[in-house]
Amino acid sequence: MASHTNDPLSVARQELEPGETLVWADRPRPDALARTKLPQVIRGALGLAVIAGLYWYGYVPDFRASAENALMFAFLVAAGLYCLALVVAPQIAKVSAGRMVYAVTSRRVMILSLWPFRSRRVFLPAELDEPRALADASGEGAVVFVERKLPWWKRSAGGSYQIEAFYGIADAPRVAAEIARLRGPAEISPFDDED
Structure with missing residues (x-):
């Protein structure tokens, strides 16, 4: 390459x-390539809203209580990072253009x-x-x-x-x-x- x-x-x-x-x-053109990533932004924002709702209503477990809670917490952190990556996809596309x-x-x-x-x-x-x-x-x-x-x-x-x-x-x-x-x-x- x-x-x-x-x-x-x-x-x-x-x-x-x-x-x-x-x-x-x-x-x-950077702005044109960034616009192609807008569906990812919507999915990422919805995912972050779901995770925030789980946290707000107390469904996010205390990861110190048990191994099962730690696993669920780790999953939510990974899902949150993935959703955050989707939200910033247009900025990444602008740079990569x-x-x-x-x-x-x-x-x-x-x-x-x-x-x-x-x-x-x-x-x-x-x-x-x-x-x-x-x-x-x-x-x-x-x-x-x-x-x-x-x-x-x-x-x-x-x-x-x-x-x-x-x-x-x-x-x-x-x-x-x-x-x-x-x-x-x-x-x-x-x-x-x-x-």
Whole structure:
């Protein structure tokens, strides 16, 4: 994984495989990436409210009384920390936007993250759905390139769809066109209208 640099093009070029060319690369706008975390804030705030209600009404046990109480107290502390992490997710996203690079190459679509953890998510043409640009009049916006309904056993409180997108990018319609070109012609299936 590449080291942090201010130039998204150089970060993306370091990830290229032999024979692969870079078509487009940029960073997300921090406020746009932060807005994608608002559902997490709601879940975190509700969780903290439940824990505060348990404490207020005396359902939080005295952890010094017994091992069972200590275990319950430890669970509530862990749940509280998790909920707090959900509440601050937009701030973390704002910081991580400066260390994230979106890229479209001649072979794949990539989301490169250098903070807080190094990761590289790669989407090959066969994994891409028809890209959809959601842009304002200036062309700035988001490009959704994976939007699939998850099977029932993969659904959670996070939703029932897998959505992968580039958020807060300039010239979103052009990027969507590049992803559509990479994806190739759409195959027509007789089952597309069925759910």
